[in-house]
Amino acid sequence: MEPLSTPWGVGFMAWALEADLSPLEAFLEQGPSLVVLSFGDVTRAAAVAHEAGVLTGMQVGNAADLERAMADDIDIIIARGAEGGGHGRNEAGTLPLLQLATSQHQKPVIAAGGIGTARGVAAVLSAGAEAAWIGTRFLSATEASGHENMKSAVRNAGLDGTIYTRAFDIAQQLPWAPEFGGRALRNEFSDKHEDLSGWEPTEALRKQMIHARAEALTDIAPVYAGEAVQFVDAEQPAAEVMRELGGFRQILADAARRFA
Ligand SMILES: Cc1cc2nc3c(=O)[nH]c(=O)nc-3n(C[C@H](O)[C@H](O)[C@H](O)COP(=O)(O)O)c2cc1C
Numbered sequence: 001m002e003p004l005s006t007p008w009g010v011g012f013m014a015w016a017l018e019a020d021l022s023p024l025e026a027f028l029e030q031g032p033s034l035v036v037l038s039f040g041d042v043t044r045a046a047a048v049a050h051e052a053g054v055l056t057g058m059q060v061g062n063a064a065d066l067e068r069a070m071a072d073d074i075d076i077i078i079a080r081g082a083e084g085g086g087h088g089r090n091e092a093g094t095l096p097l098l099q100l101a102t103s104q105h106q107k108p109v110i111a112a113g114g115i116g117t118a119r120g121v122a123a124v125l126s127a128g129a130e131a132a133w134i135g136t137r138f139l140s141a142t143e144a145s146g147h148e149n150m151k152s153a154v155r156n157a158g159l160d161g162t163i164y165t166r167a168f169d170i171a172q173q174l175p176w177a178p179e180f181g182g183r184a185l186r187n188e189f190s191d192k193h194e195d196l197s198g199w200e201p202t203e204a205l206r207k208q209m210i211h212a213r214a215e216a217l218t219d220i221a222p223v224y225a226g227e228a229v230q231f232v233d234a235e236q237p238a239a240e241v242m243r244e245l246g247g248f249r250q251i252l253a254d255a256a257r258r259f260a
Contacts, residue, residue: 042073
């Protein structure tokens with residue numbers, strides 16, 4: 001693989017690395033600038049990344065995570081609120097968590113979860129974040145690898161279009177810890193299994209879910225996306241999304257004038 005000419009990083013699920021560090025080792029050979037370790041015990045993986053001279057980050061979702069991330073083996077804190085897309089905790093919202101993290105002023109903090117516009121970027125920078133960490137807003141980017149069914153479902157979803165659920169993981173028998181569910185688009189399957197009590201998924205269901213994912217059947221398969229999905233309404237090159245988000249500079253300049 002050709003080395004990339006711009007800085008890049010990769011986010012790992014720490015629980016998966018607890019059993020097998022080889023994916024991390026393979027990425028470290030490619031020369032990343034940053035490795036983000038989240039959702040599990042990060043200790044061994046962080047040591048391996050530091051031995052390779054690579055910066056480490058950790059997505060934190062509550063006060064206990066934040067305290068863990070203050071240890072020397074984590075360089076950058078990503079304060080990731082429950083509004084975010086994909087897996088994580090469903091505890092604190094992005095702004096309260098970010099304010100807690102930035103008020104400690106010991107490490108650089110990046111904000112994640114629910115940021116989808118230039119106004120959102122301006123808000124988190126005002127609250128002390130060094131940067132915004134954004135996933136959902138790019139889900140319908142031209143460069144995003146998702147199936148067209150997934151992209152169009154994302155473009156059609158509004159503010160109340162997502163749900164935080166473990167139903168998709170349970171159906172697939174994935175070993176995510178119970179405290180890390182995922183925020184995805186609401187669909188027929190998540191509505192049916194909103195209440196998980198007494199539900200015993202079968203092998204047939206696991207196979208059905210694997211099939212649904214392979215065929216991008218969005219009524220059944222998970223389409224992971226956060227509350228910022230309301231701001232995704234077109235397929236656009238990522239550079240165009242970045243240009244829109246770059247409007248935060250003007251917003252901050254206007255605010256400085258209004259509130260000076
Ligand atoms: C489809 C999707 C896949 C994701 N996959 C990963 C992943 O593999 N590793 C990771 O650390 N975070 C992953 N995330 C979470 C993001 O790193 C980040 O926390 C989140 O996208 C921020 O919130 P936002 O979606 O509201 O922008 C994923 C998010 C989405 C939407």
